[in-house]
Amino acid sequence: MRFMVGPMDQSYADESYEVVVVGGGAAGLSGAVALARSRRQVLVVDAGEPRNAPATHVHNFLTRDGTPPSQIYAAGRDEVARYGGHVETGRVTALSRDGDRFRVQIGDRAVAARRLLIATGLRDELPAVPGLAARWGIDVLHCPYCHGWEVRDQRVGILATGPAAMHQALLFRQLTQDVTVLQHTAPDLAGEQREQLAALGIAVIEGTVAEVEADSGGLAGVRLADGRRVALEALIVAPRATARAELLAPLGLTPAEVQLGGHVMGTRIEADATGATGVPGVWVAGNVADIQAQVITSAAAGLMAGAAINADLVMEDAQRAADAHRHQPPHGEQAWDDRYRSQPEIWGGAPNAVLAAEVPDLPPGTAFDAGAGEGGDACWLAARGWKVTASDISSVALERAAARARQLGLDITWLHADLARVPAPGTYDLVTSHFLHLPAADRKTVFRHLADAVAPGGTLLVVGHEPGDMPRPELAEMGWTAAELAAELGQGWTVQVAEARKRQATGPAGKGITIHDAVLRARRA
């Protein structure tokens, strides 16, 4: 399933996934299955060149022993698709970060992803001996667990290019008694190593191998630079295993060397046990992270990474939901009661700044305070001689407000009412409301009720947040401008103030910020 995302540049805005998996071998497909089964929108992009493509069969994969590699990958693709994941044949040509997402270039198209699973495998860089590459994966081999059983009891040569040769000689000696080490370009063997090889009947032939020879029956053997020939049925090599990780450099990830006895065996992208790299949002699995990984362990690493990515997305989504919930202004009686119950005091007792600035020039009379909350404004007015009626939708807030008034010895009439449903009772010399944020339809009704409650000659003072100051864009409709409200007043009013008034406040990160109060002050004729 493809889905639309927010305001990104149109060239790739219309195709976005939660996870893009680069590479669809055992690691990538296994990670994708875990993600698709977790109902993640996942895309696997695979160039279709798995490392073991030259081999006819896969071994040491429990329950799949002897299966051709292509069959395993086809079945893996089907499994991803069965759970709603997408697999496509193609090559990812570039990766870059774009805010909290990644831009994934696939030829001339780009898609967006929240997370990346890189499972691009490795490149086997074979020793540069003529004739060798043509036999790779057939009878030029590297791994006793992949093909050792298949060459048991055969004449096996070890092409020594580094310290791995000794290791390979001993491992293949477990499978056949006919093992020969071809010294080729490797440093001299230590005395202790020669002793072990001799004791096991492993011959060591000095000299460089000039050519790998084959005939219609397969590998014939090797020809040394000095012309000698060694007949062999299998030749074991230790290719340099280079992580296919060039794509990751722009994201800040470069491969580290993997060494054995001071000899560079290959490179890998370093990651923790789940495949998480040092770059947030980027996971690796399989041979790109571990040059020793087999098909089944690559699949296992893919599963680990897929599960870790899913968990990471779950945590991020939970945090986003909590943030949204926190910033969502409550709406309705129950929501406001819950909000007030969640803290012993929310607003503090100080009057709103605009009220304190605008009211002192008015002679005290009757006042109606809509959305009185914990009573700070109502008490402030009452203390200045106003005869106050204060309303709120929340009885929890009103109990607190009444307690505050009692403590201050103030006589205020408290009214539990939803002004979107019922008008204010009577008329008043001052009708005031501060930061009453409602969906647009309710706001119009409440505002009409407030305007109707102003006595002739009385003052309406309404203060709110400008739409641009609302904490999240989708809440902007709960903000309003003073000009909008002034336009709704109609005939019989003198607008005294209709402005966006700057005020210093503390932002979410504890930093000082400037916000804008929408201030409407109007006098009724």
Ligand SMILES: Cc1cc2nc3c(=O)[nH]c(=O)nc-3n(C[C@H](O)[C@H](O)[C@H](O)COP(=O)(O)OP(=O)(O)OC[C@H]3O[C@@H](n4cnc5c(N)ncnc54)[C@H](O)[C@@H]3O)c2cc1C
């Ligand atoms: C000759 C040979 C025989 C082997 N036999 C066995 C065996 O019998 N049993 C066993 O367990 N192991 C065997 N292995 C090892 C096995 O091949 C690896 O363990 C395994 O392939 C690693 O899986 P992977 O998913 O990490 O990488 P790969 O299988 O190499 O898959 C990586 C995929 O990523 C794709 N890719 C790379 N770059 C991009 C890109 N930019 N955009 C899109 N796609 C990309 C590649 O085309 C490839 O399809 C053998 C290896 C060799 C060389």
